[in-house]
Amino acid sequence: MTEAVMTSIPIREVIEGQRVSRVQIYVAIACAAILFCDAFSLQAVAVAGPAIRSDLEIEPKMMGIVFSLGLVGMMLGAILVGPLTERFGHKWPLVFLALWFSFCTILTVLADSAWSLAGLRFLDGLGLGAAIPKALALTSEYSATRVRRLTVSLTMVGYAAGGVAAGFIGAKLVPQGGWHMVFIVSGMLGIGASALVAIVVPESLNHLVKKPDRIRELQQIVSVVAPQYADASSFQATPSxxxxxxxxxxxxxxxxxxxxxxxxxxxxxxxxxxxxxxxxxxxxxxxxxxxxxxxxxxxxxxxxxxxxxxxxxxxxxxxxxxxxxxxxxxxxxxxxxxxxxxxxxxxxxxxxxxxxxxxxxxxxxxxxxxxxxxxxxxxxxxxxxxxxxxxxxxxxxxxxxxxxxxxxxxxxxxxxxxxxxxxxxxxxxxxxxxxxxxxx
CATH class of the missing domain: 1.20.1250.20 (MFS general substrate transporter like domains)
Structure with a gap:
C-alpha cells in the first residue's frame, strides 16, 4: 500500500506545488466566461439606456432608479443568495445562477414601463450578484497560492471583456434592431456559459471531501491535478x-x-x-x-x-x-x-x-x-x-x-x-x- 493511500492528504496539497493542469485551465476559462456574461448583462441596460428611455418614455430620475435597483439586486444576491447555496457546493449553484440571470435578461424585452423594467433588473441582479463570488471561489480554490492573485485577476478580465462586448455589439444592434436585441444576445450567451460550466468544470474539492459517497468523483479530479495522489482514499478539507x-x-x-x-x-x-x-x-x-x-x-x-x-x-x-x-x-x-x-x-x-x-x-x-x-x-x-x-x-x-x-x-x-x-x-x-x- 502506498503512502498516499495510508495518509490522509490535505486537499490544498493537491493544488499547491503542482503544475497547472487542464482541469484548472478549464475552471479559469469557464469562470471567466460566466463573468463575461455577467458584465454583458449588467451593462446591457446602460448600452441600451438611451433607446430604452426614449421608447418607454422614462424620466431621468426614474432611469436612475432602474439602474440602482439592478445593483441593489446584485448586492442582495452576493450577501443573501450566495451563502444560501453553500451546502450545494459551487458548480451546480453557479450553473443555476447563470441560467437565472440569463433568462431574466431575456425577459427584460417584455418590459413595457419603468417599473416593470426596474423589477426585472432587480431579479436579474440577484443572479448576477450571487454568480460572481461563486465563480471567483472556484477559480481561487483551484489555484495554487503562488499564482492565485494573478489567476483571479486574469479571470476578472473576462468581466471587463464582457463590458467591451456589450458596447461593441450594442453599438451595432441598437441602431439597427432596437434595444431588445442586446438583451436577447446577452441571455443566449449566458445560457451557453452555464452549459460550459456544467460540462467542463469539476465540483469544489472541499465540497467533495465532505461527501464520502462521492470519493470516486474526487479521485478522478485528483488523478488529473496531482497524479501522485490518485490512489489516496482519504483527504482533509481545508479549514474554513x-x-x-x-x-x-x-x-x-x-x-x-x-x-x-x-x-x-x-x-x-x-x-x-x-x-x-x-x-x-x-x-x-x-x-x-x-x-x-x-x-x-x-x-x-x-x-x-x-x-x-x-x-x-x-x-x-x-x-x-x-x-x-x-x-x-x-x-x-x-x-x-x-x-x-x-x-x-x-x-x-x-x-x-x-x-x-x-x-x-x-x-x-x-x-x-x-x-x-x-x-x-x-x-x-x-x-x-x-x-x-x-x-x-x-x-x-x-x-x-x-x-x-x-x-x-x-x-x-x-x-x-x-x-x-x-x-x-x-x-x-x-x-x-x-x-x-x-x-x-
Whole structure:
C-alpha cells in the first residue's frame, strides 16, 4: 500500500506545488466566461439606456432608479443568495445562477414601463450578484497560492471583456434592431456559459471531501491535478475561516484599515456605476450620435481590461494601496480631460480608456487588497463587508446621475472626477498606514 493511500492528504496539497493542469485551465476559462456574461448583462441596460428611455418614455430620475435597483439586486444576491447555496457546493449553484440571470435578461424585452423594467433588473441582479463570488471561489480554490492573485485577476478580465462586448455589439444592434436585441444576445450567451460550466468544470474539492459517497468523483479530479495522489482514499478539507463579529473590524489594530478599505470601495464603485450607466445617455443628449455614445463605454471597458491585469501585477511588487491610489488618480485626470474635451468624440473615447484603466484596476485592486490584508477568523467578515460597502456605493452612483440630467456632459465628468480624487486620497492614506504598521 502506498503512502498516499495510508495518509490522509490535505486537499490544498493537491493544488499547491503542482503544475497547472487542464482541469484548472478549464475552471479559469469557464469562470471567466460566466463573468463575461455577467458584465454583458449588467451593462446591457446602460448600452441600451438611451433607446430604452426614449421608447418607454422614462424620466431621468426614474432611469436612475432602474439602474440602482439592478445593483441593489446584485448586492442582495452576493450577501443573501450566495451563502444560501453553500451546502450545494459551487458548480451546480453557479450553473443555476447563470441560467437565472440569463433568462431574466431575456425577459427584460417584455418590459413595457419603468417599473416593470426596474423589477426585472432587480431579479436579474440577484443572479448576477450571487454568480460572481461563486465563480471567483472556484477559480481561487483551484489555484495554487503562488499564482492565485494573478489567476483571479486574469479571470476578472473576462468581466471587463464582457463590458467591451456589450458596447461593441450594442453599438451595432441598437441602431439597427432596437434595444431588445442586446438583451436577447446577452441571455443566449449566458445560457451557453452555464452549459460550459456544467460540462467542463469539476465540483469544489472541499465540497467533495465532505461527501464520502462521492470519493470516486474526487479521485478522478485528483488523478488529473496531482497524479501522485490518485490512489489516496482519504483527504482533509481545508479549514474554513469562520465568520467573526463585525465589531472585530473596529478593534484598534483594524480600525484604520477597515475605514480606509470601506471608503475607497464605496467611492470607486459609486464612481464606476455613475460613469458606466449615465455616460451614453448624457452623451446622446449632448448631440453625440448613439453609436459613438456607446463606443465611449466600449473604450472604458477596454481600458478596464488593461487596468485589472496591470494593477494586479503591480500590487505584488510595490505597496498595493499606493498602486490603487495611482490607478484612481489616472481615472481622475482622465475624467478631467473628458470634461474639457467638449463634443470631440475621439478625445472622449481615448480619455474613457484612461477612466476604465483607473476605475477598473482600482476597484478590482481594493477587493484583492481586502483578501490579502485581513487574516485569520476575521478574513471572511472583512472581505464580505468591504464588498458589501462597495455594492452600496454602486447603487448610489446611478441615483446621482438621474438627479443631474440636463446639467450637461462636462458636468457629469466633473461630478465623476470628485469621488475618484477622494478615493485616491483615501488609498494614499491607507498606503502610508500599511508602510508604518504591520499587517493584521
Amino acid at each position: 475561516s469562520r465568520r467573526s463579529s463585525i465589531f472585530r473590524l473596529f478593534s484598534p489594530e483594524l480600525l484604520f484599515l477597515t475605514l480606509g478599505l470601506w471608503a475607497v470601495a464605496f467611492l470607486a464603485q459609486m464612481d464606476m456605476f455613475l460613469y458606466i450607466n449615465w455616460t451614453p445617455i448624457f452623451a446622446e443628449a449632448a448631440g453625440i450620435p448613439l453609436d459613438q455614445s456607446i463606443m465611449i463605454n466600449l473604450y472604458y471597458n477596454a481600458g478596464a481590461m488593461a487596468g485589472i491585469v496591470l494593477v494586479g501585477w503591480a500590487m505584488d511588487r510595490a505597496n498595493p494601496a499606493f498602486i490603487i491610489a495611482a490607478a484612481l488618480t489616472v481615472a481622475c485626470l482622465s475624467l478631467g480631460a473628458m470634461a474639457i474635451a467638449g463634443l470631440q468624440a475621439n478625445l472622449l473615447m481615448a480619455s474613457s480608456a484612461g477612466v476604465g484603466f483607473g476605475l477598473g484596476g482600482g476597484a478590482t485592486g481594493i477587493s484583492l487588497l481586502a483578501a490579502t490584508l485581513y487574516d485569520g477568523d476575521v478574513k471572511v467578515t472583512g472581505i464580505g463587508w468591504a464588498l458589501g460597502v462597495g455594492r452600496i456605493g454602486s447603487a448610489v452612483g446611478p441615483l446621482i446621475g438621474g438627479g443631474s440630467m440636463g446639467s450637461g456632459l462636462s458636468v457629469l465628468f466633473v461630478m465623476a472626477a470628485v469621488p475618484a480624487l477622494m478615493a485616491a486620497i483615501f488609498a494614499t492614506m491607507l498606503g502610508y498606514h500599511l508602510r508604518q504598521s504591520p499587517r493584521p
